[in-house]
Amino acid sequence: MKTKDLPEESGPAGGWGSLRGLARIYGAADSEIAALDTLRRQNKPHGFMCMSCAWPKPANYHAFEFCENGAKMTLWELTTHRCRPEFFEGHTVEELRGWKDHDLEAEGRLTAPMRYDAATDRYVETGWEEAFAEIGATLRRLDHESVVFYASGHAGLEASYLYALLARLYGCNNLPQSSNMCHETTSVGLKRVIGSPVGTIVWEDLEQTDLLMFFGQNPGTCSPRFLHPMKAVKDRGGHIISFNPMREQGLVSFIDPQDMTAMLTGKETVISDQYHQVRAGGDVAALAGLCKAVLEADDAARRDGGARVLDTAFIEEHTTGFEDFAAAMRATGWAEIERESALTEEALRAAAAMYLSTDKVIAAYGMGLTQQAGGWLNIAMLTNLMLLRGNVGRPGAGITPVRGHSNVQGQRTVGIAEKTKLVPMDKLRELFGFEPPEKDGTHIVDAVKGLAEGSVRATISLGGNLVRAVPDRNLMEACWPRQELTVMVSTKLNRSHLFPGKVAYILPCLSRAEEDVQEGGPQAVSIEESFAMIHGSTGHREPASDRLMSELAIVAGIAKATLEPNPKVKWDDWTADYGKVRDLIEETYPDDFKGFNERLFEPGGFHRDIGAHRREWRTESGKAVFTTPERLNSLDFDDAPGRYRLVTVRSNDQFNTTIYGYSDRFRGIEGTRDVILMSEADIAEAGLHRDQRVTLVCDFDDGEDRRLGGLAVIPYDLPRGTIVSYFPECNVLIPLSHHDELSKTPASKAVPVRIEAEGVAAREP
Structure with missing residues (x-):
């Protein structure tokens, strides 16, 4: 096993590391020479649609319209073995x-x-x-x-x-x-609040937006083709804000492998203007802080006779439930928001200020929001934020869940x-x-x-x-x-x-x-x-x-x-x-x-009718719904001494349960998947040390003994109490009953666990 510190040594997403990764998989799979021709045709009209993630296939495609992940999937499938x-x-x-x-x-x-x-x-x-x-x-x-x-x-x-x-x-x-x-929480939760079980944007919206906000989504590993429109947003002066417990390299910086000048000079694009490491299960609180800051800015504008911050015309015509939601956010204290999110009031106000300074906003999210016991509430709170300024159903704005399998939708x-x-x-x-x-x-x-x-x-x-x-x-x-x-x-x-x-x-x-x-x-x-x-x-x-x-x-x-x-x-x-x-x-x-x-081979595809894209709300009320949260976290368990929140993730060499190899270069982990990532403060307080072998034990109160041993402790930049290890190995720790309360999507992004050192229980944090 070899590990290295992050994030500096891991390097940007894309770049030569991406090409080396492809070459390694090409060699390991002994892929057909003809597989290279398949890559040339990948995600193009009359060609082959990638078997990896469900990222869109634009009408105006690149010469190489595939990413590292999609190419690995193709090479792995077209092996000569x-x-x-x-x-x-x-x-x-x-x-x-x-x-x-x-x-x-x-x-x-x-x-x-x-x-x-x-x-x-x-x-x-x-x-x-x-x-x-x-x-x-x-x-x-x-x-x-x-x-x-x-x-x-x-x-x-x-x-x-x-x-x-x-x-x-x-x-x-x-x-x-x-x-x-994975995204059943979207199908249930998003439909509940805007009447659509899928996202509201199309490709042209990405080309017009001023701000991308990411929640619980890792494009560098899970959907690398997203990095190109993200770079385009930054190139035209737009902004990106990320909320994620881990500092994922695809949300930090990117070198476009199709830009030879960037490849030769190492010129990277800084992706996130702000990066907020919310703790696992704390997204409701983080979103509540953003909404509270927006409402306070609007209250100040009204008090001072300035222009309104909220899109009041949109709220009055297209939504229901606003007054109850606004009252709840005004009554929620910043101390509680900070405690639940692990983010400061200052940081959340800075994110809200950027949201308020831009006209067209797209919110993108992944399984970091959906795979929690209150995943539906995460999505409802994200929708609340977007509804406040009418950022749904108009050009350059909307909500986009990022799907993980090519035709799952x-x-x-x-x-x-x-x-x-x-x-x-x-x-x-x-x-x-x-x-x-x-x-x-x-x-x-x-x-x-x-x-x-x-x-x-x-x-x-x-x-x-x-x-x-x-x-x-x-x-x-x-x-x-x-x-x-x-x-x-x-x-x-x-x-x-x-x-x-x-x-x-x-x-x-x-x-x-x-x-x-x-x-x-x-x-x-x-x-x-x-x-x-x-x-x-x-x-x-x-x-x-x-x-x-x-x-x-x-x-x-x-x-x-x-x-x-x-x-x-x-x-x-x-x-x-x-x-x-x-x-x-x-x-x-x-x-x-x-x-x-x-219309089968229409360049860019043809669009299914999504009512929310046109501000047609197929909900019970016929309007988009503001949701008042009853709690500020998305957990089905309480904090307790010695209890951590485990987040399961994929590696750079993986698609779903398919493991291509043992290189997770963005996280500096080589040759193994048997690791647990923890903050240095948590490691010290638990009496552990780097590379020590430990066992994770599920701490869900149902009487079952679930454990996974032989994991090496790796220091990593994470919020206190949040730890990370790999899917699907950690599935052994997740109770079947630990799932989103509406959709039953397994809650694998906040699993209650304890840590036992080899033969001896570690000290409580």
Whole structure:
């Protein structure tokens, strides 16, 4: 293990470090030479849409319209390594459980459908028709409410639409999705206050804004393409304010790898004009301080006869709840705000002053806000701040959640949702001649509870690594194999494959970058990115194996083997021509997908109608809602002696549960993920020292023993009481019941933990 101090030695985001990182992954994966051509086409019309984050694909694209993270994902997927059936002949499942996540995926692309053989504890090769037949037979004998159809954010709109249709034709709405674990808080919380489950801005707003405000979002690691418009804001004289417990390098400085002058001279762009290290769980208080300062400035203007600070016309016409909210903020004391946020009144007033001095403001946020027990309140408070000056629904202003998976937002749009009110059931009834189930399905948290209780007896996973991704990992690993059936649609081996049900299949699928040729010829798929723009995607690489099937063809194969024939349900026709599926999507969602096939490759994509973008508020009151907070933190536990707030994060060499390598250069950590980051003051007060090995113990009061040991203590610039370690390793510490109170999104950004030194409990802070 090698570590170094931050932030000075880590260097700016981008620059030569980004290129070295790509070269390292290219070599480690032995990626195809042709992968470089795929990068040339990435995120461009008639090209391939990145499988990494859901950042927008602009009409006026760069020569290289990809970032370090997206390129790593492409190179990792287009490896020349192959995980063939012979690999499984030499390794039992029990043995593979001892492998690291990185090593499992580094075996390369899966090449053939595999069935688990309990007698030998190995996966064995099987045929597609045999696999579909046994999956279908097992599904037919199970209680339909006991089956879960999970989807990661990878599959395109076409496969996702048919997957949701399969579940409903089967007889349930059990369609949890990866957003349950990240931005479901947005879908619930933002919809509650502005009537939209997604953000309000489009690309042109970024080009006009005067101020970007970041909350709990790390573009350097999670969405590096965001760094280009951030730099553009600074280049034209705009400002950026960041609120984050950690000093993340992407929010500190950036060297544009596409600017050769900057690369040769080392000229960096300073990103954040102000950087406020709010403590974990303290965002409500920080936002309350900003709102209080704005209201006080308006009160002073009224008292002195000056121009109003608030956008009173907007507030009167477009909002409700303002008076109660304003009264609560005026009554909230600065001492309480400082205590809960770990920020000074002076710092918060400085941020508010910059907010007041700019006309067009965009607020961007990530899972630092959504993955908290009061995540919905974080979002409501952020919305309060933006509503005060009318910074929603006009050019250059708005709210933008930054999504972490390429089509996670789009899958919801076309029906992968457990809540029946989100799906036009009448349209499905009309188009396909059946009675859709009326009962709401299961959220991922409830699905895991169902696994533990035995009510969930089968899971079909359209992508993903669910066993590794959810909280309470020990519980998940114990109950997942009890199922009658587990089916994983995957491109590579992952840990979820190593806990097979009684009947278990791995079904290998095409990568989005690969050619998808069906009976009707070459096919394209589509995705929806964070700004609600729809894009077509065409793969150009030769498939890793001639035995791979597309995600859509796999869904159709399972459906045909499971469901009774229906003359209105034409799986073979849809598999042969994905354009026919897009016609169905347009018929089902005519307002969002008018002219779908004709507009598929429109440069920059075509925009779904988002009411809040036009100041149409689809809330119960028909107006945007000011929310009065009942507390100043987003926690479901109290502070106590010896209790810390753990924040889980991704490394620079990671996408979700995929670990490309062991280099987290922005944080100065090399060769390991077994670390815990703490402030020097906390380390000293706990009686610990740098590189000492410790164990984290969950301090949630539910009687369960959850612990993660062998972690090296690393000094880091953090607020007192806030500590940091890596996802997904720390999932073992997170109780299933520790989640946002409205959306049930796991609260992995403020987990109560204690620290035990090797063999001895550390001193209390």
